[in-house]
Amino acid sequence: MPGFSGRGCGAVLRHCVQACLQSAPLPPSAGLAALVLLLLPHPAHAMHLAEGILPFGWAAGWTLSVLPLLALGVTRLRQRMAQSPLYSPFVAMLAAAVFVVSCMPVPVPIIGTCSHPCGTGLAAVLIGPVMTVLVTFVALLLQALFLAHGGLTTLGADIWSMGVVGGFVGYAIFHALRSVRASLGVAAFAAGMLSDWATYAMTSFELASALHGAQPLGSTLGTLLLSFLPTQLPLGLLEGAFTAGAVVFISRRRPALLKFHALPAAPATP
Amino acid sequence: MSRAALRERVAGLDARLKLGGALLSLLVALAGPAPHTASTVAALALLASLAVGERAGVLLRRLGVALFSGLALWALHGLLRPEASGAWRLGLVLGTRVAAGATVFGLLIALTPPWALVGALRAWRVPAPLAEVLALAVRYATVLERAAHTAREAQILRLGYRGVRRGVHSLGALGGLTLVRAFDQAHATAEAMAARGCRGAHLPPPGERP
Numbered sequence: 001m002p003g004f005s006g007r008g009c010g011a012v013l014r015h016c017v018q019a020c021l022q023s024a025p026l027p028p029s030a031g032l033a034a035l036v037l038l039l040l041p042h043p044a045h046a047m048h049l050a051e052g053i054l055p056f057g058w059a060a061g062w063t064l065s066v067l068p069l070l071a072l073g074v075t076r077l078r079q080r081m082a083q084s085p086l087y088s089p090f091v092a093m094l095a096a097a098v099f100v101v102s103c104m105p106v107p108v109p110i111i112g113t114c115s116h117p118c119g120t121g122l123a124a125v126l127i128g129p130v131m132t133v134l135v136t137f138v139a140l141l142l143q144a145l146f147l148a149h150g151g152l153t154t155l156g157a158d159i160w161s162m163g164v165v166g167g168f169v170g171y172a173i174f175h176a177l178r179s180v181r182a183s184l185g186v187a188a189f190a191a192g193m194l195s196d197w198a199t200y201a202m203t204s205f206e207l208a209s210a211l212h213g214a215q216p217l218g219s220t221l222g223t224l225l226l227s228f229l230p231t232q233l234p235l236g237l238l239e240g241a242f243t244a245g246a247v248v249f250i251s252r253r254r255p256a257l258l259k260f261h262a263l264p265a266a267p268a269t270p
Numbered sequence: 271m272s273r274a275a276l277r278e279r280v281a282g283l284d285a286r287l288k289l290g291g292a293l294l295s296l297l298v299a300l301a302g303p304a305p306h307t308a309s310t311v312a313a314l315a316l317l318a319s320l321a322v323g324e325r326a327g328v329l330l331r332r333l334g335v336a337l338f339s340g341l342a343l344w345a346l347h348g349l350l351r352p353e354a355s356g357a358w359r360l361g362l363v364l365g366t367r368v369a370a371g372a373t374v375f376g377l378l379i380a381l382t383p384p385w386a387l388v389g390a391l392r393a394w395r396v397p398a399p400l401a402e403v404l405a406l407a408v409r410y411a412t413v414l415e416r417a418a419h420t421a422r423e424a425q426i427l428r429l430g431y432r433g434v435r436r437g438v439h440s441l442g443a444l445g446g447l448t449l450v451r452a453f454d455q456a457h458a459t460a461e462a463m464a465a466r467g468c469r470g471a472h473l474p475p476p477g478e479r480p
Contacts, residue, residue, distance in 0.1 A: 050335060052308070052371025053364070056300035070400075077399045088399060089459040092406030093414070093452035099407070100414045101445050104422070122445065134400070138407045144375075145384040146411065151375050153296050211343065213360055223346075238438060245442010246449060254450050 048140065048158045049206065051151025058210040063156030066133070069164060073134035091131060095138035098123050102139065103147070117242045120162045121170030121195030125188060125247060126257065129164075129171040136163025161202035170195030170243075184251055185244045192243025196236040200228050273323035277381070280322055285386035286393055292378040299370035305359075308366035312336075315373035324380060332372040340365020384408050410455060418448045 054062070080087040101119040119139070124132040140158050143149040150158050174191035178184075204224040212220035250257050271279075280288075299311040319329055344361030379387075388408050392401040421444055425431065430440035 050339070050368055050371065051296065051375045052299065052336075052367040052369070053339065054300075055367075056297065059300060074397045074400050077403070081399060085464055086456060086460040088402055089406055089463070090453065090456035092403040093410060093456040093459070094449070095403065095407040096411040096414045097448050097452040099411050100418050100448055103415065104418070104441060104444065117441075117445070119445070122449070126449070134403070138404055141404065142384070142407060142411055145379055145387055145408075148376060148379055151296075151371055152293060153300060153371065211360075211364070213347065215347070241438045242442050242445055245439055246445035249443050249446025250449060253446065254453060257449065257453050 048143070048150030048162075049154040049203070051153060054154055054157060054206070054210045058206075059153040059156065061156075062160055062206065063153075066156045066159045066164065069130070069133045070137060070159075073130050073137075076130050077134060091127065091135060092138070094123060094127060095135045095142070098135055098139040099142040099146075102143065117192075117239050118162055118166060118196055118199055120166040120199070121174075121192040121239065122188075122243045122246055124167040124171040124195065125174050125191055125243070126250075129167040132167030132171070133159060133163040136167065157206045161199050161206060165202040166195040166199035169198040185248050188247035189240040189244035191240075193236045193240030196239040197232060200232045200236075201225065204228060273321065277322040281381045285382050285390040288378060288382050289387060289390045292374050295374045296371060299367060299374070304363040305366040308363070308370040312366060312369040312373050315370065315377055319373060319377050319380075322377075322381065324377070328376070328380075329373070332376050333369055335372055336365045336369035339368045406459065410452075410459075413455070414448060414452055417451050418444060421447050 077088065077091060098119040101122070102116050104116055120132055120136055123135050127135065136159050137155070140150055140155060140162070144151060144155070170191040173194050174187050177187035177190055182190075204221055208217055208221035208224050247258070295311050295315065299308040302308065302311075316329065316333075340361040342361075343364045344357050347357035347360055385405075385408055388401070388404050391404065396404070425440045425444060429436075431437040
Protein backbone atom coordinates (compact mmCIF):
# COMPACT_ATOMS: atom_id res chain seq x y z
CA MET A 1 0.00 0.00 0.00
CA PRO A 2 1.20 3.52 -0.58
CA GLY A 3 3.21 5.41 1.96
CA PHE A 4 6.86 6.16 2.18
CA SER A 5 7.66 3.40 4.61
CA GLY A 6 9.90 0.40 4.59
CA ARG A 7 9.51 -1.77 1.54
CA GLY A 8 6.29 0.00 0.54
CA CYS A 9 7.94 3.24 -0.52
CA GLY A 10 9.44 1.59 -3.55
CA ALA A 11 6.11 0.78 -5.13
CA VAL A 12 4.73 4.23 -4.42
CA LEU A 13 7.70 6.02 -5.81
CA ARG A 14 7.85 3.82 -8.87
CA HIS A 15 4.29 4.80 -9.62
CA CYS A 16 5.05 8.46 -8.94
CA VAL A 17 7.78 8.30 -11.51
CA GLN A 18 5.61 6.37 -13.94
CA ALA A 19 3.00 9.11 -13.69
CA CYS A 20 5.60 11.80 -14.23
CA LEU A 21 7.05 10.02 -17.24
CA GLN A 22 3.72 10.35 -18.97
CA SER A 23 3.37 14.08 -18.32
CA ALA A 24 6.74 15.76 -18.68
CA PRO A 25 9.87 15.76 -20.87
CA LEU A 26 12.67 13.63 -19.50
CA PRO A 27 16.18 15.00 -18.85
CA PRO A 28 18.90 12.32 -19.12
CA SER A 29 19.89 12.39 -15.43
CA ALA A 30 16.30 12.15 -14.23
CA GLY A 31 15.68 9.42 -16.77
CA LEU A 32 18.51 7.36 -15.32
CA ALA A 33 17.14 7.83 -11.80
CA ALA A 34 13.66 6.97 -12.97
CA LEU A 35 14.96 3.79 -14.59
CA VAL A 36 16.68 2.77 -11.36
CA LEU A 37 13.53 3.45 -9.35
CA LEU A 38 11.31 1.60 -11.78
CA LEU A 39 13.51 -1.47 -11.87
CA LEU A 40 13.86 -1.88 -8.14
CA PRO A 41 11.60 -4.70 -6.93
CA HIS A 42 9.50 -3.59 -3.98
CA PRO A 43 6.29 -5.18 -2.78
CA ALA A 44 3.57 -2.62 -1.94
CA HIS A 45 3.51 -3.41 1.71
CA ALA A 46 3.15 -0.41 3.95
CA MET A 47 0.55 2.23 4.51
CA HIS A 48 2.43 4.62 6.75
CA LEU A 49 4.66 7.60 6.39
CA ALA A 50 8.17 6.60 7.40
CA GLU A 51 10.03 8.20 10.27
CA GLY A 52 11.67 11.42 9.05
CA ILE A 53 9.62 11.88 5.90
CA LEU A 54 7.76 14.92 7.25
CA PRO A 55 9.56 18.17 8.14
CA PHE A 56 9.39 19.20 11.79
CA GLY A 57 6.59 21.74 11.35
CA TRP A 58 4.32 19.35 9.49
CA ALA A 59 5.02 16.45 11.86
CA ALA A 60 4.27 18.65 14.88
CA GLY A 61 1.18 20.12 13.22
CA TRP A 62 -0.39 16.76 12.40
CA THR A 63 0.43 15.43 15.86
CA LEU A 64 -0.97 18.45 17.73
CA SER A 65 -4.11 18.53 15.61
CA VAL A 66 -4.93 14.89 16.34
CA LEU A 67 -4.57 15.29 20.12
CA PRO A 68 -8.13 16.64 20.69
CA LEU A 69 -9.57 13.63 18.89
CA LEU A 70 -7.43 11.29 20.96
CA ALA A 71 -8.54 13.08 24.11
CA LEU A 72 -12.16 12.70 23.02
CA GLY A 73 -11.53 9.01 22.45
CA VAL A 74 -10.02 8.62 25.92
CA THR A 75 -13.00 10.43 27.47
CA ARG A 76 -15.43 8.17 25.59
CA LEU A 77 -13.39 5.14 26.64
CA ARG A 78 -13.52 6.23 30.27
CA GLN A 79 -17.32 6.62 30.10
CA ARG A 80 -17.77 3.23 28.46
CA MET A 81 -15.44 1.57 30.96
CA ALA A 82 -17.66 2.81 33.76
CA GLN A 83 -20.64 1.18 32.01
CA SER A 84 -19.03 -2.10 31.09
CA PRO A 85 -15.81 -3.74 32.29
CA LEU A 86 -15.66 -5.53 28.93
CA TYR A 87 -15.17 -2.35 26.97
CA SER A 88 -11.50 -1.59 27.53
CA PRO A 89 -10.36 -5.21 26.95
CA PHE A 90 -12.46 -5.22 23.80
CA VAL A 91 -10.94 -1.99 22.49
CA ALA A 92 -7.48 -3.37 23.29
CA MET A 93 -8.21 -6.68 21.53
CA LEU A 94 -9.69 -4.82 18.58
CA ALA A 95 -6.53 -2.73 18.32
CA ALA A 96 -4.47 -5.93 18.46
CA ALA A 97 -6.79 -7.50 15.85
CA VAL A 98 -6.44 -4.46 13.55
CA PHE A 99 -2.68 -4.82 13.95
CA VAL A 100 -2.90 -8.52 13.04
CA VAL A 101 -5.31 -7.89 10.15
CA SER A 102 -3.02 -5.23 8.74
CA CYS A 103 -0.22 -7.81 8.66
CA MET A 104 -2.22 -10.24 6.51
CA PRO A 105 -0.87 -10.43 2.98
CA VAL A 106 -3.38 -9.79 0.17
CA PRO A 107 -2.44 -10.58 -3.43
CA VAL A 108 -2.94 -7.54 -5.69
CA PRO A 109 -3.80 -8.98 -9.11
CA ILE A 110 -2.96 -6.04 -11.40
CA ILE A 111 0.49 -5.20 -10.09
CA GLY A 112 1.43 -8.76 -9.19
CA THR A 113 2.48 -8.08 -5.63
CA CYS A 114 1.13 -8.37 -2.10
CA SER A 115 -0.34 -5.74 0.16
CA HIS A 116 -2.44 -5.72 3.31
CA PRO A 117 -5.77 -4.32 4.48
CA CYS A 118 -5.98 -1.16 6.63
CA GLY A 119 -8.72 -2.57 8.85
CA THR A 120 -9.84 0.85 10.09
CA GLY A 121 -13.06 0.80 8.03
CA LEU A 122 -13.91 -2.48 9.72
CA ALA A 123 -13.06 -1.06 13.15
CA ALA A 124 -15.26 2.00 12.49
CA VAL A 125 -18.19 -0.26 11.64
CA LEU A 126 -17.72 -2.12 14.93
CA ILE A 127 -16.94 0.62 17.46
CA GLY A 128 -17.64 3.95 15.78
CA PRO A 129 -15.30 6.60 14.40
CA VAL A 130 -14.15 8.27 17.61
CA MET A 131 -12.99 5.03 19.18
CA THR A 132 -11.45 4.08 15.83
CA VAL A 133 -9.05 7.00 16.24
CA LEU A 134 -7.92 5.48 19.54
CA VAL A 135 -7.72 1.97 18.09
CA THR A 136 -5.69 3.31 15.15
CA PHE A 137 -3.28 5.04 17.52
CA VAL A 138 -2.70 1.78 19.40
CA ALA A 139 -2.46 -0.33 16.23
CA LEU A 140 -0.02 2.11 14.61
CA LEU A 141 2.09 2.19 17.74
CA LEU A 142 2.17 -1.62 17.75
CA GLN A 143 3.20 -1.66 14.10
CA ALA A 144 5.94 0.86 14.78
CA LEU A 145 7.21 -1.04 17.82
CA PHE A 146 6.92 -4.60 16.48
CA LEU A 147 7.56 -4.12 12.76
CA ALA A 148 9.24 -0.70 12.42
CA HIS A 149 6.44 0.38 10.07
CA GLY A 150 5.70 4.05 10.43
CA GLY A 151 7.36 6.04 13.16
CA LEU A 152 6.95 8.28 16.15
CA THR A 153 7.20 11.70 14.50
CA THR A 154 4.82 10.65 11.70
CA LEU A 155 2.31 9.02 14.06
CA GLY A 156 0.01 12.07 14.04
CA ALA A 157 -0.16 12.20 10.24
CA ASP A 158 -0.72 8.44 10.04
CA ILE A 159 -3.56 8.64 12.59
CA TRP A 160 -5.13 11.42 10.53
CA SER A 161 -5.10 9.43 7.31
CA MET A 162 -6.07 6.01 8.68
CA GLY A 163 -7.99 6.68 11.86
CA VAL A 164 -9.68 10.02 11.32
CA VAL A 165 -10.35 10.19 7.59
CA GLY A 166 -10.55 6.43 6.98
CA GLY A 167 -12.58 5.80 10.13
CA PHE A 168 -15.08 8.61 9.69
CA VAL A 169 -15.59 7.92 5.97
CA GLY A 170 -16.07 4.18 6.60
CA TYR A 171 -18.54 4.81 9.42
CA ALA A 172 -20.53 7.42 7.48
CA ILE A 173 -20.77 5.28 4.34
CA PHE A 174 -21.77 2.16 6.27
CA HIS A 175 -24.55 3.88 8.19
CA ALA A 176 -25.76 5.90 5.20
CA LEU A 177 -26.14 2.72 3.16
CA ARG A 178 -27.72 0.79 6.02
CA SER A 179 -30.22 3.61 6.52
CA VAL A 180 -31.40 3.14 2.92
CA ARG A 181 -31.73 -0.60 3.60
CA ALA A 182 -28.62 -1.75 1.73
CA SER A 183 -27.58 -5.27 2.71
CA LEU A 184 -24.91 -5.74 5.35
CA GLY A 185 -22.39 -7.05 2.80
CA VAL A 186 -22.93 -4.17 0.35
CA ALA A 187 -22.71 -1.52 3.08
CA ALA A 188 -19.56 -3.08 4.52
CA PHE A 189 -18.01 -3.41 1.05
CA ALA A 190 -18.59 0.26 0.29
CA ALA A 191 -17.37 1.30 3.75
CA GLY A 192 -14.15 -0.70 3.41
CA MET A 193 -13.46 0.40 -0.15
CA LEU A 194 -14.15 4.10 0.34
CA SER A 195 -12.35 4.26 3.67
CA ASP A 196 -9.30 2.79 1.94
CA TRP A 197 -9.44 5.29 -0.90
CA ALA A 198 -10.05 8.16 1.52
CA THR A 199 -7.02 7.05 3.54
CA TYR A 200 -4.84 7.23 0.45
CA ALA A 201 -6.24 10.55 -0.66
CA MET A 202 -5.32 11.92 2.75
CA THR A 203 -1.87 10.30 2.63
CA SER A 204 -1.33 11.94 -0.76
CA PHE A 205 -2.36 15.28 0.66
CA GLU A 206 -0.02 14.89 3.63
CA LEU A 207 2.90 14.03 1.35
CA ALA A 208 2.10 16.71 -1.20
CA SER A 209 1.69 19.43 1.40
CA ALA A 210 5.02 18.59 3.02
CA LEU A 211 7.11 17.82 -0.04
CA HIS A 212 5.83 20.00 -2.88
CA GLY A 213 8.65 22.53 -2.44
CA ALA A 214 8.42 25.24 -5.11
CA GLN A 215 5.81 23.25 -7.05
CA PRO A 216 2.15 24.25 -6.76
CA LEU A 217 0.45 22.04 -4.17
CA GLY A 218 -2.30 21.08 -6.61
CA SER A 219 0.00 19.66 -9.26
CA THR A 220 2.02 17.63 -6.74
CA LEU A 221 -1.17 16.36 -5.14
CA GLY A 222 -2.55 15.44 -8.54
CA THR A 223 0.65 13.61 -9.44
CA LEU A 224 0.61 11.67 -6.19
CA LEU A 225 -3.08 10.80 -6.51
CA LEU A 226 -2.54 9.65 -10.08
CA SER A 227 0.47 7.64 -9.06
CA PHE A 228 -1.54 5.89 -6.35
CA LEU A 229 -4.31 4.89 -8.76
CA PRO A 230 -2.74 1.73 -10.23
CA THR A 231 -2.32 0.20 -6.78
CA GLN A 232 -5.22 1.79 -4.95
CA LEU A 233 -8.04 0.94 -7.31
CA PRO A 234 -7.59 -2.82 -6.91
CA LEU A 235 -6.57 -2.49 -3.27
CA GLY A 236 -9.68 -0.51 -2.39
CA LEU A 237 -11.82 -3.19 -4.02
CA LEU A 238 -9.93 -5.87 -2.09
CA GLU A 239 -10.30 -3.97 1.18
CA GLY A 240 -14.02 -3.65 0.47
CA ALA A 241 -14.33 -7.37 -0.18
CA PHE A 242 -12.30 -8.10 2.94
CA THR A 243 -14.47 -5.83 5.10
CA ALA A 244 -17.67 -7.29 3.66
CA GLY A 245 -16.41 -10.86 4.22
CA ALA A 246 -15.41 -10.08 7.82
CA VAL A 247 -18.66 -8.28 8.69
CA VAL A 248 -20.83 -11.01 7.16
CA PHE A 249 -18.78 -13.66 8.99
CA ILE A 250 -19.23 -11.79 12.29
CA SER A 251 -22.95 -11.32 11.69
CA ARG A 252 -23.32 -15.09 11.35
CA ARG A 253 -21.02 -16.16 14.20
CA ARG A 254 -21.31 -13.30 16.73
CA PRO A 255 -24.14 -10.91 15.78
CA ALA A 256 -23.82 -9.20 19.18
CA LEU A 257 -20.45 -7.89 18.11
CA LEU A 258 -22.07 -5.69 15.46
CA LYS A 259 -24.24 -4.05 18.12
CA PHE A 260 -21.34 -3.55 20.51
CA HIS A 261 -20.92 0.08 19.48
CA ALA A 262 -24.49 0.90 20.50
CA LEU A 263 -24.86 -1.27 23.58
CA PRO A 264 -21.86 -2.85 25.26
CA ALA A 265 -22.68 -6.23 26.74
CA ALA A 266 -21.57 -6.93 30.27
CA PRO A 267 -19.76 -10.19 30.90
CA ALA A 268 -20.94 -12.65 33.52
CA THR A 269 -18.95 -11.57 36.54
CA PRO A 270 -18.83 -13.50 39.80
CA MET B 271 34.00 -4.18 26.17
CA SER B 272 32.60 -6.66 23.64
CA ARG B 273 29.68 -5.80 21.36
CA ALA B 274 27.40 -8.29 23.09
CA ALA B 275 28.20 -6.83 26.51
CA LEU B 276 27.66 -3.29 25.25
CA ARG B 277 24.37 -4.31 23.65
CA GLU B 278 23.24 -5.94 26.89
CA ARG B 279 24.21 -2.87 28.84
CA VAL B 280 22.35 -0.47 26.52
CA ALA B 281 19.33 -2.79 26.36
CA GLY B 282 19.23 -2.76 30.15
CA LEU B 283 18.96 1.04 30.34
CA ASP B 284 15.70 2.61 31.52
CA ALA B 285 13.20 2.64 28.64
CA ARG B 286 12.22 6.23 29.51
CA LEU B 287 15.79 7.31 28.93
CA LYS B 288 16.04 5.49 25.61
CA LEU B 289 12.66 6.75 24.37
CA GLY B 290 13.44 10.29 25.46
CA GLY B 291 16.85 10.19 23.81
CA ALA B 292 15.41 8.81 20.58
CA LEU B 293 12.64 11.43 20.47
CA LEU B 294 15.13 14.21 21.11
CA SER B 295 17.43 12.93 18.36
CA LEU B 296 14.51 12.69 15.92
CA LEU B 297 13.35 16.22 16.73
CA VAL B 298 16.88 17.58 16.35
CA ALA B 299 17.22 15.78 13.00
CA LEU B 300 13.93 17.24 11.75
CA ALA B 301 14.28 20.74 13.16
CA GLY B 302 18.02 21.38 12.72
CA PRO B 303 19.64 22.97 9.67
CA ALA B 304 19.30 20.52 6.81
CA PRO B 305 20.98 18.37 5.69
CA HIS B 306 23.91 18.69 8.12
CA THR B 307 22.06 17.98 11.36
CA ALA B 308 20.10 15.07 9.97
CA SER B 309 23.19 13.51 8.40
CA THR B 310 25.12 13.92 11.68
CA VAL B 311 22.32 12.27 13.65
CA ALA B 312 22.13 9.48 11.08
CA ALA B 313 25.90 8.94 11.19
CA LEU B 314 25.94 8.83 14.99
CA ALA B 315 23.00 6.42 15.12
CA LEU B 316 24.70 4.27 12.49
CA LEU B 317 27.91 4.15 14.51
CA ALA B 318 25.93 3.30 17.64
CA SER B 319 24.12 0.54 15.75
CA LEU B 320 27.42 -0.92 14.58
CA ALA B 321 28.85 -0.64 18.10
CA VAL B 322 26.00 -2.67 19.60
CA GLY B 323 26.31 -5.32 16.88
CA GLU B 324 23.36 -4.59 14.59
CA ARG B 325 23.58 -6.69 11.45
CA ALA B 326 24.94 -4.94 8.35
CA GLY B 327 22.05 -6.21 6.24
CA VAL B 328 19.51 -4.59 8.53
CA LEU B 329 21.40 -1.30 8.51
CA LEU B 330 21.73 -1.34 4.73
CA ARG B 331 17.99 -1.94 4.38
CA ARG B 332 17.28 1.06 6.62
CA LEU B 333 19.66 3.23 4.62
CA GLY B 334 18.24 1.87 1.39
CA VAL B 335 14.85 3.36 2.24
CA ALA B 336 16.50 6.73 2.81
CA LEU B 337 18.49 6.53 -0.42
CA PHE B 338 15.40 5.55 -2.30
CA SER B 339 13.29 8.39 -0.87
CA GLY B 340 15.96 10.97 -1.66
CA LEU B 341 16.51 9.66 -5.19
CA ALA B 342 12.80 9.57 -5.85
CA LEU B 343 12.23 13.15 -4.72
CA TRP B 344 15.17 14.31 -6.80
CA ALA B 345 13.82 12.44 -9.82
CA LEU B 346 10.28 13.73 -9.29
CA HIS B 347 11.38 17.36 -9.13
CA GLY B 348 13.72 16.86 -12.05
CA LEU B 349 10.91 15.38 -14.10
CA LEU B 350 8.25 17.88 -13.16
CA ARG B 351 10.41 20.99 -13.47
CA PRO B 352 13.58 20.19 -15.43
CA GLU B 353 14.37 23.92 -15.73
CA ALA B 354 14.47 24.46 -11.94
CA SER B 355 17.68 23.94 -9.99
CA GLY B 356 18.14 22.56 -6.49
CA ALA B 357 16.29 19.28 -6.92
CA TRP B 358 19.34 17.39 -5.71
CA ARG B 359 19.32 19.43 -2.49
CA LEU B 360 15.67 18.58 -1.81
CA GLY B 361 16.48 14.92 -2.37
CA LEU B 362 19.51 15.15 -0.09
CA VAL B 363 17.50 16.82 2.68
CA LEU B 364 14.75 14.21 2.51
CA GLY B 365 17.21 11.33 2.21
CA THR B 366 19.23 12.40 5.25
CA ARG B 367 16.08 13.03 7.31
CA VAL B 368 14.72 9.59 6.49
CA ALA B 369 18.15 8.07 7.18
CA ALA B 370 18.22 9.74 10.60
CA GLY B 371 14.68 8.61 11.36
CA ALA B 372 15.22 5.04 10.20
CA THR B 373 18.51 4.56 12.04
CA VAL B 374 17.46 6.22 15.32
CA PHE B 375 14.05 4.55 15.43
CA GLY B 376 15.50 1.22 14.29
CA LEU B 377 18.11 1.35 17.05
CA LEU B 378 15.45 2.19 19.64
CA ILE B 379 13.18 -0.74 18.80
CA ALA B 380 16.11 -3.11 18.38
CA LEU B 381 17.27 -2.41 21.95
CA THR B 382 13.93 -1.96 23.71
CA PRO B 383 11.10 -4.50 23.89
CA PRO B 384 7.61 -3.11 23.11
CA TRP B 385 6.32 -3.74 26.64
CA ALA B 386 9.14 -1.62 28.09
CA LEU B 387 8.26 1.25 25.75
CA VAL B 388 4.62 1.00 26.81
CA GLY B 389 5.85 1.06 30.42
CA ALA B 390 7.79 4.22 29.63
CA LEU B 391 4.66 5.85 28.23
CA ARG B 392 2.76 4.87 31.38
CA ALA B 393 5.48 6.39 33.49
CA TRP B 394 5.14 9.59 31.43
CA ARG B 395 1.53 9.93 32.61
CA VAL B 396 -0.26 8.80 29.49
CA PRO B 397 -3.98 8.71 30.52
CA ALA B 398 -4.61 5.55 32.53
CA PRO B 399 -7.37 4.06 30.29
CA LEU B 400 -5.17 4.52 27.22
CA ALA B 401 -2.19 3.00 29.02
CA GLU B 402 -4.34 0.02 29.99
CA VAL B 403 -5.54 -0.47 26.41
CA LEU B 404 -1.96 -0.18 25.16
CA ALA B 405 -0.64 -2.69 27.69
CA LEU B 406 -3.40 -5.20 26.90
CA ALA B 407 -2.96 -4.76 23.15
CA VAL B 408 0.81 -5.30 23.37
CA ARG B 409 0.26 -8.39 25.54
CA TYR B 410 -2.33 -9.99 23.26
CA ALA B 411 -1.08 -8.92 19.82
CA THR B 412 1.18 -11.94 19.52
CA VAL B 413 -1.55 -14.24 20.87
CA LEU B 414 -4.02 -13.04 18.24
CA GLU B 415 -1.34 -13.14 15.57
CA ARG B 416 -0.63 -16.79 16.35
CA ALA B 417 -4.35 -17.62 16.29
CA ALA B 418 -4.75 -15.89 12.92
CA HIS B 419 -1.64 -17.62 11.59
CA THR B 420 -2.97 -21.04 12.61
CA ALA B 421 -6.34 -20.31 11.01
CA ARG B 422 -4.64 -19.12 7.83
CA GLU B 423 -2.53 -22.27 7.62
CA ALA B 424 -5.70 -24.34 7.92
CA GLN B 425 -7.27 -22.29 5.13
CA ILE B 426 -4.21 -22.82 2.94
CA LEU B 427 -4.34 -26.57 3.56
CA ARG B 428 -7.97 -26.53 2.42
CA LEU B 429 -6.92 -24.62 -0.74
CA GLY B 430 -8.68 -21.54 0.52
CA TYR B 431 -6.37 -19.21 -1.38
CA ARG B 432 -6.58 -20.92 -4.76
CA GLY B 433 -7.74 -18.19 -7.10
CA VAL B 434 -8.35 -14.53 -6.37
CA ARG B 435 -12.08 -14.85 -5.63
CA ARG B 436 -11.63 -17.71 -3.21
CA GLY B 437 -8.61 -16.02 -1.66
CA VAL B 438 -10.50 -12.80 -0.95
CA HIS B 439 -13.40 -14.80 0.51
CA SER B 440 -10.99 -16.70 2.76
CA LEU B 441 -9.31 -13.48 3.80
CA GLY B 442 -12.64 -11.96 4.81
CA ALA B 443 -13.45 -15.04 6.87
CA LEU B 444 -10.01 -14.89 8.45
CA GLY B 445 -10.50 -11.22 9.36
CA GLY B 446 -13.91 -12.02 10.86
CA LEU B 447 -12.52 -14.98 12.75
CA THR B 448 -9.69 -12.87 14.16
CA LEU B 449 -12.19 -10.29 15.42
CA VAL B 450 -14.42 -12.99 16.92
CA ARG B 451 -11.38 -14.40 18.74
CA ALA B 452 -10.47 -10.90 19.88
CA PHE B 453 -13.99 -10.55 21.29
CA ASP B 454 -13.73 -13.91 23.07
CA GLN B 455 -10.34 -12.96 24.45
CA ALA B 456 -11.77 -9.64 25.64
CA HIS B 457 -14.52 -11.55 27.49
CA ALA B 458 -11.96 -13.83 29.14
CA THR B 459 -9.76 -10.87 30.07
CA ALA B 460 -12.71 -8.89 31.47
CA GLU B 461 -13.74 -11.88 33.57
CA ALA B 462 -10.19 -12.30 34.86
CA MET B 463 -10.03 -8.59 35.70
CA ALA B 464 -13.39 -8.77 37.45
CA ALA B 465 -12.22 -11.79 39.44
CA ARG B 466 -9.30 -9.67 40.65
CA GLY B 467 -11.59 -6.92 41.84
CA CYS B 468 -11.65 -4.60 38.81
CA ARG B 469 -15.11 -3.09 38.24
CA GLY B 470 -14.66 -1.11 35.06
CA ALA B 471 -12.20 1.41 36.48
CA HIS B 472 -8.68 1.37 35.10
CA LEU B 473 -6.04 -0.94 36.44
CA PRO B 474 -3.69 0.50 39.06
CA PRO B 475 -0.35 1.59 37.61
CA PRO B 476 2.26 -1.17 37.74
CA GLY B 477 4.96 -0.94 40.33
CA GLU B 478 7.63 -2.37 38.08
CA ARG B 479 10.33 -0.25 36.56
CA PRO B 480 9.69 0.38 32.82
